Amino acid sequence: MELINAINERRSIRKYAPCVVKMEEIKELISYAQKAPSWKNSQTPRYYVALSDEAREALRSRLASFNMERTENVGAFIVTTVVHGISGYNRDGEGTHLGNGFECFDNGLAVENLILKAHEMGYGTLIMGLYDEKAIKEMFKIPENENVVVVIALGKADISPDMPERKSIDDILTVL
Numbered sequence: 184m185e186l187i188n189a190i191n192e193r194r195s196i197r198k199y200a201p202c203v204v205k206m207e208e209i210k211e212l213i214s215y216a217q218k219a220p221s222w223k224n225s226q227t228p229r230y231y232v233a234l235s236d237e238a239r240e241a242l243r244s245r246l247a248s249f250n251m252e253r254t255e256n257v258g259a260f261i262v263t264t265v266v267h268g269i270s271g272y273n274r275d276g277e278g279t280h281l282g283n284g285f286e287c288f289d290n291g292l293a294v295e296n297l298i299l300k301a302h303e304m305g306y307g308t309l310i311m312g313l314y315d316e317k318a319i320k321e322m323f324k325i326p327e328n329e330n331v332v333v334v335i336a337l338g339k340a341d342i343s344p345d346m347p348e349r350k351s352i353d354d355i356l357t358v359l
């Protein structure tokens with residue numbers, strides 16, 4: 184699939200049909216996420232996947248209630264974290280005006296690769312920013328120095344939503 188088509192066609196999916204996601208497919212998705220640029224190539228994003236029936240239900244119960252409803256039948260949940268306090272800093276610990284901001288920036292670049300690759304593989308995705316972080320960290324035994332960023336639902340889309348309206352280019356662009 185042309186990258187440009189994936190960018191144009193991908194949508195957030197909030198209704199899924201039952202499906203089975205394979206471990207090899209998860210690894211392929213992560214390999215694309217891993218190709219994303221990162222601060223000084225620090226590669227701080229990490230991934231925790233709920234794949235079994237039991238793990239998926241456990242993860243789903245840790246989402247905000249409206250996200251729980253939207254993710255029935257998903258084949259996998261991918262939790263992304265960042266190793267905190269590395270991206271955005273030089274070796275002396277000196278940072279930028281964004282503080283820790285670049286660690287989430289790096290995570291976002293990786294997630295965009297992942298969801299576009301998922302689209303090419305025939306999967307729908309939903310990025311979710313509302314969940315019980317403490318409960319998810321306990322579930323996967325995520326180390327203290329990692330922050331959960333988003334949970335991504337991955338499955339077979341059971342709807343075909345239109346693109347939500349975007350702001351006009353003139354509203355967001357300044358050129359001198």
Ligand SMILES: Cc1cc2nc3c(=O)[nH]c(=O)nc-3n(C[C@H](O)[C@H](O)[C@H](O)COP(=O)(O)O)c2cc1C
Nearest residue numbers: 193194195197250253309310311312313333346347
């Ligand atoms: C950081 C982030 C958090 C999001 N959290 C949620 C969420 O908790 N629940 C949800 O249904 N959508 C969530 N979304 C999806 C956005 O609502 C969606 O990307 C946006 O409306 C544009 O639609 P599109 O993805 O179909 O282009 C999130 C997206 C991002 C980037």
